[in-house]
Amino acid sequence: MMSPIDLCVLSAAVLACLMVGSLHLRLNLWMYGATTMFIALATAMTAQAHAEISLIYIALLIAALKSAGIPLFLVWTSEKLNVHRDVGAMIPPPLAMHLSIGLFALSFILTRGLPAPEMEATGWYGAAAGISLLFTGLVVMLTRRLAIGQILGFLVIENGIYVFALTQTLGMPLLVEMGVLLDMLVGVMVSGLLVFKIQKSFEHIDVAQLTSLKE
Amino acid sequence: MNGAELHLLRSCSHWVLFALSVVFVPPLCLGIIRKTKARLQNRIGPPLFQPLFDILKLCRKGETLSSTMSGTFRISTVVVFATMLVLAWMTPWLCFKPWSPNADLFLIVYLFALARVFTLLGALDSGSAFGAFGASREVTLGLLVEPALLLGLVALGIFCGSSDLRLVFAYSPLQSTGVSGAPGIWLLVGVSILLSSLVELSRMPVDDPTTHLELTMVHEAMVLEASGRNLALIEFAHALRMSILFGLSAQCFVHAAAAVWRMSPLTQGILNIAGIGLIAISVGVLESLSVKLQWRKVPEFVAYVVSMSLLAALVAAGSGVTKL
Numbered sequence: 124m125m126s127p128i129d130l131c132v133l134s135a136a137v138l139a140c141l142m143v144g145s146l147h148l149r150l151n152l153w154m155y156g157a158t159t160m161f162i163a164l165a166t167a168m169t170a171q172a173h174a175e176i177s178l179i180y181i182a183l184l185i186a187a188l189k190s191a192g193i194p195l196f197l198v199w200t201s202e203k204l205n206v207h208r209d210v211g212a213m214i215p216p217p218l219a220m221h222l223s224i225g226l227f228a229l230s231f232i233l234t235r236g237l238p239a240p241e242m243e244a245t246g247w248y249g250a251a252a253g254i255s256l257l258f259t260g261l262v263v264m265l266t267r268r269l270a271i272g273q274i275l276g277f278l279v280i281e282n283g284i285y286v287f288a289l290t291q292t293l294g295m296p297l298l299v300e301m302g303v304l305l306d307m308l309v310g311v312m313v314s315g316l317l318v319f320k321i322q323k324s325f326e327h328i329d330v331a332q333l334t335s336l337k338e
Numbered sequence: 339m340n341g342a343e344l345h346l347l348r349s350c351s352h353w354v355l356f357a358l359s360v361v362f363v364p365p366l367c368l369g370i371i372r373k374t375k376a377r378l379q380n381r382i383g384p385p386l387f388q389p390l391f392d393i394l395k396l397c398r399k400g401e402t403l404s405s406t407m408s409g410t411f412r413i414s415t416v417v418v419f420a421t422m423l424v425l426a427w428m429t430p431w432l433c434f435k436p437w438s439p440n441a442d443l444f445l446i447v448y449l450f451a452l453a454r455v456f457t458l459l460g461a462l463d464s465g466s467a468f469g470a471f472g473a474s475r476e477v478t479l480g481l482l483v484e485p486a487l488l489l490g491l492v493a494l495g496i497f498c499g500s501s502d503l504r505l506v507f508a509y510s511p512l513q514s515t516g517v518s519g520a521p522g523i524w525l526l527v528g529v530s531i532l533l534s535s536l537v538e539l540s541r542m543p544v545d546d547p548t549t550h551l552e553l554t555m556v557h558e559a560m561v562l563e564a565s566g567r568n569l570a571l572i573e574f575a576h577a578l579r580m581s582i583l584f585g586l587s588a589q590c591f592v593h594a595a596a597a598v599w600r601m602s603p604l605t606q607g608i609l610n611i612a613g614i615g616l617i618a619i620s621v622g623v624l625e626s627l628s629v630k631l632q633w634r635k636v637p638e639f640v641a642y643v644v645s646m647s648l649l650a651a652l653v654a655a656g657s658g659v660t661k662l
Contacts, residue, residue, distance in 0.1 A: 140645070141642070141645060144638065144642060145638070216638065216641075217637060217638055217640075217641030217644075218641075220641055220642075220645055221641070221644065221645065224645055224648045224649060224652070225648075228652050228655075231656065
């Protein structure tokens with residue numbers, strides 16, 4: 124039987140898969156925010172289930188920083204740069220969405236083969252959702268050409284790692300988790316600035332064309 | 339009153355209720371959508387049964403036939419209408435549907451396709467260029483959306499272990515055991531059928547049904563040449579197709595709710611009808627708020643419908659694995 128925590132992380136994984144289907148940057152970023160909100164909810168519910176007070180703080184931090192702060196910052200960045208749509212690369216977005224749903228199914232099969240000592244029912248779905256988020260992030264990074272899309276893919280991968288850790292080991296200690304969150308925030312800020320810089324130097328933020336820098 | 343009489347009475351009442359719904363639900367569905375749109379535009383709007391009055395009025399009018407038409411045009415209308423009636427009888431779009439011989443999901447999907455083919459033939463036979471335009475668009479849309487609809491229904495079929503939609507929906511109050519559990523799959527398939535019906539009926543995100551520009555029409559372009567009784571039959575068949583598809587998706591939502599809360603067959607029946615009305619209202623709201631998609635963006639919209647069906651198929655396959 125599925126617990127509410129499983130339902131939350133699985134919804135996050137499905138929402139991330141649906142995110143791949145659109146190239147609209149603002150829609151993508153808000154969907155990423157919603158995905159992260161589900162993960163924050165799952166964290167809060169884990170905290171309640173295991174009476175871990177530190178997880179509550181982490182949930183609040185995730186909801187504030189990752190699901191509201193980062194999308195807001197990146198939306199602001201894209202407005203400033205005046206880019207609204209990704210160009211897309213390799214696979215058209217509808218097919219990429221179907222591919223990531225296929226990978227969602229694959230992650231369930233992979234989870235069955237994990238050499239975990241004993242998977243509880245909760246851990247099982249959580250691990251599958253985590254691996255699926257990893258794959259989805261990979262698909263996003265492969266199918267986007269703009270720098271903001273690459274950042275988005277990286278963020279989704281980070282979410283996947285976090286979900287995997289949360290459902291398998293009840294998360295890291297508060298200090299480590301806060302350090303990771305801070306690093307993420309700084310990472311996104313720095314990459315945002317980098318995007319500005321790229322735009323200024325090359326008048327586009329298409330990472331596929333950056334290879335021409337090589338001598 | 340003994341058991342046999344009670345049974346007879348019950349099946350009679352089902353037939354009467356069913357006949358009443360087949361006549362009144364389709365125009366009511368259209369009426370609700372038009373009324374919702376009118377209210378959202380601050381107009382009073384036509385009465386709810388105006389589509390029915392329109393159809394009755396059309397029946398009294400004479401008709402004009404183009405000189406290039408062959409008999410196909412007349413036959414196509416009748417075939418489409420008859421197919422829709424058969425579909426209404428077989429498809430479990432209502433809880434209180436009377437007995438029917440078969441409701442295989444492949445048969446139902448391809449009967450819908452048969453009706454579409456005859457609409458196309460009629461449009462091509464009329465000899466008007468707009469008819470051919472509409473026909474080509476309709477084929478494109480049908481091609482895109484058919485896998486989604488089929489995959490969603492097949493997911494339900496796998497989940498319930500039968501390709502017979504009667505068993506899948508277990509619509510009769512007598513067999514209320516049905517398939518319970520997993521409200522998720524019912525919800526996903528319900529959403530998938532609802533979204534694919536929007537494409538299938540060429541409604542708002544895909545096509546504007548009230549457009550006056552022939553170049554962008556899909557369904558209306560195909561029936562431009564029809565008039566009088568022909569038009570009345572086509573309009574009614576279209577409305578019936580709409581209520582069958584909305585009814586199927588409302589049934590899915592009712593089953594999703596029934597998997598969570600226990601409810602009596604009577605409540606299910608009422609919820610079923612209310613669900614069709616609610617879907618019609620939400621379609622009206624959607625049509626007032628959204629803008630028509632660019633024609634090249636339609637496959638992206640359909641991709642989301644396919645995704646819903648794919649997810650439902652995943653849930654079905656997953657539940658099969660856990661059962662083993």
